[in-house]
Amino acid sequence: MPLVSIDKVHKYYGENHVLKGVDLKVEAGEVISIIGRSGSGKSTLLRCINGLESFQEGAIYVGNQAVEDDELKLRLLSRSVGMVFQSFNLFPHKTAAENVMLAPQLVLKKDAEECKALAKKLLEKVGLGDKLDAYPANLSGGQQQRVAIARSLAMSPKVLLCDEITSALDPELVGEVLHVLEQLKEEGMTLILVTHEMNFARDVGDRVVFMHQGKVWETGASDEVFANPQTPELQSFLSVVR
Amino acid sequence: MMQFTDWDILRNLLLAARWTILLSLFAFIGGGLVGLILTFLRSAKYASLNVFFKVYVEIFQGVPLLMQLFLTFFGLSLLGIDVDAWTAAILSLTLFSSAYLHEIWRSCIEALPKGQWEACRTLGLTYAQTMRHVIIPQAIKMAIAPTVGFSVQIVKGTALASIIGFVELTKAGTMLNNATFEPFKVFGLVALLYFIICFPLSVLARYLENKNHATR
Numbered sequence: 516m517p518l519v520s521i522d523k524v525h526k527y528y529g530e531n532h533v534l535k536g537v538d539l540k541v542e543a544g545e546v547i548s549i550i551g552r553s554g555s556g557k558s559t560l561l562r563c564i565n566g567l568e569s570f571q572e573g574a575i576y577v578g579n580q581a582v583e584d585d586e587l588k589l590r591l592l593s594r595s596v597g598m599v600f601q602s603f604n605l606f607p608h609k610t611a612a613e614n615v616m617l618a619p620q621l622v623l624k625k626d627a628e629e630c631k632a633l634a635k636k637l638l639e640k641v642g643l644g645d646k647l648d649a650y651p652a653n654l655s656g657g658q659q660q661r662v663a664i665a666r667s668l669a670m671s672p673k674v675l676l677c678d679e680i681t682s683a684l685d686p687e688l689v690g691e692v693l694h695v696l697e698q699l700k701e702e703g704m705t706l707i708l709v710t711h712e713m714n715f716a717r718d719v720g721d722r723v724v725f726m727h728q729g730k731v732w733e734t735g736a737s738d739e740v741f742a743n744p745q746t747p748e749l750q751s752f753l754s755v756v757r
Numbered sequence: 758m759m760q761f762t763d764w765d766i767l768r769n770l771l772l773a774a775r776w777t778i779l780l781s782l783f784a785f786i787g788g789g790l791v792g793l794i795l796t797f798l799r800s801a802k803y804a805s806l807n808v809f810f811k812v813y814v815e816i817f818q819g820v821p822l823l824m825q826l827f828l829t830f831f832g833l834s835l836l837g838i839d840v841d842a843w844t845a846a847i848l849s850l851t852l853f854s855s856a857y858l859h860e861i862w863r864s865c866i867e868a869l870p871k872g873q874w875e876a877c878r879t880l881g882l883t884y885a886q887t888m889r890h891v892i893i894p895q896a897i898k899m900a901i902a903p904t905v906g907f908s909v910q911i912v913k914g915t916a917l918a919s920i921i922g923f924v925e926l927t928k929a930g931t932m933l934n935n936a937t938f939e940p941f942k943v944f945g946l947v948a949l950l951y952f953i954i955c956f957p958l959s960v961l962a963r964y965l966e967n968k969n970h971a972t973r
């Protein structure tokens with residue numbers, strides 16, 4: 516049974532038909548890269564998976580939990596689905612460690628000591644063991660994004676959604692964030708990445724999903740899709756971005 | 758006719774200033790509480806209530822405070838509810854300040870990036886947890902200076918309560934003037950006392966504003 520299963524999902528923003536019957540199954544441990552033009556619905560799809568946006572038709576399951584428009588169910592869902600944003604969205608009034616600790620403490624009701632140890636462990640894992648007490652404003656973009664990843668991991672999600680998490684970074688800082696993703700893949704984390712990093716998608720991703728006009732236009736194993744794009748739309752997309 | 762020494766005038770004005778301060782405090786606290794409740798309800802996004810909030814704010818910001826006072830004082834007694842000047846003054850000033858404070862606080866909350874809410878939702882925080890641990894600590898920093906600034910408006914607003922017969926600083930000034938026929942002296946002192954009450958608040962608001970800018 517797939518970990519994430521998206522079934523004929525339609526999403527409208529008012530009159531704007533943004534997702535037009537998206538089908539996608541993601542197995543546990545898979546790394547999926549979603550690519551496509553601006554406006555093709557990549558972010559919208561990710562945001563439907565964790566309930567940040569509601570959709571009008573179709574179904575999404577994470578494990579055996581259905582994604583529904585219901586506060587309580589969405590809060591439960593948030594324990595299985597983590598999300599990292601392009602703009603980090605760290606809490607600026609809290610230190611790196613406090614950012615990581617907040618949710619386990621409030622949502623999972625773990626005690627303070629346990630949360631501190633967890634924060635330390637996770638920040639060390641993303642290479643920020645020396646920045647526990649730093650405030651986001653005093654960290655570089657790459658460091659902030661790694662704190663944000665640690666913050667998501669603190670809830671031990673089954674799948675991590677990443678929406679262009681390196682797009683706001685200076686080029687020299689992209690590598691350190693991608694490196695953390697590689698590490699997560701090795702540990703068996705399921706990742707769904709919306710990305711513009713084609714090399715990363717090809718080398719690290721297991722499977723590529725090309726979205727076009729609100730549909731999954733073409734999908735397949737990463738190396739094949741990049742070497743041998745089938746549809747003219749993907750061919751032209753790849754020729755532009757490469 | 759009774760003679761008033763300068764000291765008598767000042768003493769009576771000081772006594773009346775207590776009521777100005779007290780009325781301001783009540784209005785600020787009452788308005789703050791009502792404003793807080795409105796702000797919490799509003800950001801909880803009960804869409805159906807939004808029209809109510811908008812109308813509420815528009816009414817209390819759009820109708821002169823004096824009319825609000827008249828309506829509370831005379832309007833309620835027309836309805837058979839007897840209110841004294843003190844109650845009417847507190848009631849209208851509370852509603853008036855709640856609308857403004859609500860508007861100030863709402864705009865501070867809305868000034869925070871949407872991503873803060875989304876991060877909290879993604880992490881599974883409840884609305885109350887999000888407000889308490891993430892939104893309020895950040896919004897409060899922005900809200901302090903304009904809130905203190907608005908308290909000056911409340912102090913000045915209390916002067917209108919004189920018209921429905923509540924004896925605060927302005928009313929006391931009018932009465933003393935009628936007795937002494939020394940308008941310049943009396944109202945000069947009245948103005949001075951308002952200034953003494955408001956000036957520290959203005960300085961504080963400015964100080965907090967600068968401090969806030971420096972730390973961001």
Ligand SMILES: Nc1ncnc2c1ncn2[C@@H]1O[C@H](COP(=O)(O)OP(=O)(O)OP(=O)(O)O)[C@@H](O)[C@H]1O
Binds near residue numbers: 528555556
């Ligand atoms: N909150 C919103 N309200 C209304 N329309 C929206 C909203 N968010 C996105 N849209 C519309 O939905 C469509 C898909 O947007 P989406 O952000 O999912 O695209 P994307 O593939 O992530 O693009 P990008 O590469 O620029 O991030 C666009 O036409 C966009 O204008």
Ligand SMILES: [Mg+2]
Binds near residue numbers: 557558559678
């Ligand atoms: Mg996007």
